[in-house]
Amino acid sequence: MDDIKYLKDIESFHLYYVESIGSTNTFLKENFSKYPNNSILLAKEQTNGRGRYTRIWKSDEDYTFSILFKDLHHNEIIAPMSIVRALKEYGFDTKIKWPNDIYLNNKKLSGILIESVYGGISHLATIVGIGINKTDKEEVLGIGLNKDIDSIDLISKIIHEYNLLINEDFNNYINEYISYSNVINKKIIYQNEEYIVKGINEFGHLIIENDNISKTISSDEINIKY
Numbered sequence: 001m002d003d004i005k006y007l008k009d010i011e012s013f014h015l016y017y018v019e020s021i022g023s024t025n026t027f028l029k030e031n032f033s034k035y036p037n038n039s040i041l042l043a044k045e046q047t048n049g050r051g052r053y054t055r056i057w058k059s060d061e062d063y064t065f066s067i068l069f070k071d072l073h074h075n076e077i078i079a080p081m082s083i084v085r086a087l088k089e090y091g092f093d094t095k096i097k098w099p100n101d102i103y104l105n106n107k108k109l110s111g112i113l114i115e116s117v118y119g120g121i122s123h124l125a126t127i128v129g130i131g132i133n134k135t136d137k138e139e140v141l142g143i144g145l146n147k148d149i150d151s152i153d154l155i156s157k158i159i160h161e162y163n164l165l166i167n168e169d170f171n172n173y174i175n176e177y178i179s180y181s182n183v184i185n186k187k188i189i190y191q192n193e194e195y196i197v198k199g200i201n202e203f204g205h206l207i208i209e210n211d212n213i214s215k216t217i218s219s220d221e222i223n224i225k226y
């Protein structure tokens, strides 16, 4: 049985810890009604970590945690921004690869899995799952922080930034998000046609343009021409 312990509050968030669990996202998706808004579940080990599009998220003793929200936020924008800002405090210069991977030295450092639960058409919960590599993952060309950083210290910094951003107007931080993005103004191939990425809207969707046709896309089936 999962032995989940309450550790402490971080600002208006509640931090829980578990030694080993299948997936922190799956757990919070199934148990959101038993935990308050703004709960964070940190796992030392995930045995069945999940990535986007049914991919597996393999982690050894990396940073793996999920945040439960019962209210709505621009998580697609705020989650990667909070990670970039927090990592800057440890001296890392990271970039956001749309939609929400974090890259360090052109290699994937962190992934985010955002999942929502609905009851009919009512939004009940959103779970923002974050995995950050501590060590390199050669088999998937992933990079790690390779620095001795305490997980609670890292989460506290991310949560501090999250808290600032959820209380800010989208228009006040979107330009900062764009400055971290490595796709803006890049040429991309989408459905066999070439486009330029013009921006990102408040839902985290990509605005692309060619020959005066402007489109908004929410899927990540694009190829970036670097």
Ligand code: BTN
Pocket (backbone or CB within 6 Å): 022, 023, 024, 025, 026, 046, 048, 049, 050, 051, 052, 053, 055, 057, 063, 064, 065, 066, 101, 110, 111, 112, 113, 129, 130, 131, 132
């Ligand atoms: C991706 O890049 O595809 C997203 C990876 C998300 C991994 C995190 S680790 C914590 C949380 N629990 C999971 O099972 N997945 C997310």
